[in-house]
Amino acid sequence: MIRSFPYRLYLVTDEAACLGRDFFWVVEEAIKGGVDVIQLREKNLNEEAFYLKAKSLKVICQKYNVPLIINDSVDVAKAVGADGIHVGQSDMSISTVINRVGDMIPVGLSLDYLEELYAEDANDAWYYGVSPIFSTPTKSDTRAVWGLEGLQALRKLTEKKLVAIGNVKVENAAEIIAAGADCLAVVSAICSADDPAHAAKALKKEIDRGLKKS
Numbered sequence: 224m225i226r227s228f229p230y231r232l233y234l235v236t237d238e239a240a241c242l243g244r245d246f247f248w249v250v251e252e253a254i255k256g257g258v259d260v261i262q263l264r265e266k267n268l269n270e271e272a273f274y275l276k277a278k279s280l281k282v283i284c285q286k287y288n289v290p291l292i293i294n295d296s297v298d299v300a301k302a303v304g305a306d307g308i309h310v311g312q313s314d315m316s317i318s319t320v321i322n323r324v325g326d327m328i329p330v331g332l333s334l335d336y337l338e339e340l341y342a343e344d345a346n347d348a349w350y351y352g353v354s355p356i357f358s359t360p361t362k363s364d365t366r367a368v369w370g371l372e373g374l375q376a377l378r379k380l381t382e383k384k385l386v387a388i389g390n391v392k393v394e395n396a397a398e399i400i401a402a403g404a405d406c407l408a409v410v411s412a413i414c415s416a417d418d419p420a421h422a423a424k425a426l427k428k429e430i431d432r433g434l435k436k437s
């Protein structure tokens with residue numbers, strides 16, 4: 224089957240990064256600015272609160288026809304009818320996720336190291352998160368940075384869609400795309416921006432510029 228992941232700008236949520244502004248306002252502005260896909264990733268919520276947030280977010284995503292991806296929790300993804308699931312190396316395995324949800328919706332896998340590409344079920348992922356492309360204050364427990372050279376090396380080894388995450392901003396967006404990323408994922412560049420819609424639009428413009436260079 225064709226595992227399509229045609230997105231370019233991926234918002235990963237973090238309520239703390241919204242700087243006290245209404246979370247759903249930030250997300251809606253981001254969508255208006257051009258975000259193509261959203262991942263609900265809230266590390267400070269219990270399962271019930273995470274589920275309720277996912278349910279509300281799904282309503283907004285549906286209104287704008289933007290897919291909603293859930294971080295880690297297959298149960299929450301299934302309960303809200305999410306459009307995808309994202310897991311890291313220490314989460315539920317990709318094969319278990321696919322056994323539970325079927326191979327119908329995008330399942331993303333974060334890669335911390337190049338060797339992880341050769342894990343038994345890594346090929347079942349629909350896209351890879353290149354994590355982190357650069358170090359970021361938003362997530363302190365990351366492994367070694369990929370950098371542009373690491374991304375270029377990975378690009379040569381896989382045809383899967385590559386989503387770069389970690390300190391992605393307007394200033395480096397075009398070069399990350401030119402180095403081989405298909406999509407850029409951001410938290411603070413949008414969630415903490417004064418004007419999240421404008422921030423998303425500016426990132427999209429740089430992605431287009433990077434695509435012309437790649």
Ligand code: TZP
Binds near residue numbers: 361
């Ligand atoms: N995974 C790797 S880096 C990161 C995640 C969730 C956080 C990215 O945040 P920011 O603010 O876009 O650097």
Ligand code: MG
Binds near residue numbers: 294309310311314
């Ligand atoms: Mg995880």
